[in-house]
Amino acid sequence: MANTPSAKKAVRKIAARTAVNKSRRTRMRGFIRKVEEALASGDSSAAAAAFKAAQSEIMTAVSKGIVHKNTASRKVSRLNARVKALSA
Template identity: 45%
Template sequence: MANIKSAKKRIKVIEKRTAINRRRKSEIKTYIRKFNEALESGNIEEAKSLLRLVEKKLYRAAAKGTIHKNAASRKVSRLARRLNEAV
């Protein structure tokens, strides 16, 4: 455990940020799973709307530093490719 006041504060801040990042990543994974389910069931329109939503969430997470910018782009690219192959 930290003894210095600023170090104690950093620990609190890190815990908050970790919780926020975990929530963001979990939300993204949920939407990706829904996208995959829509694609497998053949619901193309729902998959298209979910892709737009996932893309927005991924780029937002990248802007906030939760995930790397290139990782977000890679995931969006792969999802878009899967959608285009299904169509």
């Protein structure tokens, strides 16, 4: 357990950052889920709109340090391929 005042403060800061990061990660996953649902329903226009929003949200997560840049690029690329395949 933390004993020094600085260690106790560090514990509080870590807890606060964890809460913020968890919220941002959940938000990103929600946007991805909307694209998945639009793809499952077969609605290409809704999927394209949801993808555009999700792409922006994923890249925001990169800038905030939630996910790695390459991980985000991979997610965006795979979602884009599925959206294109649906509209084709």
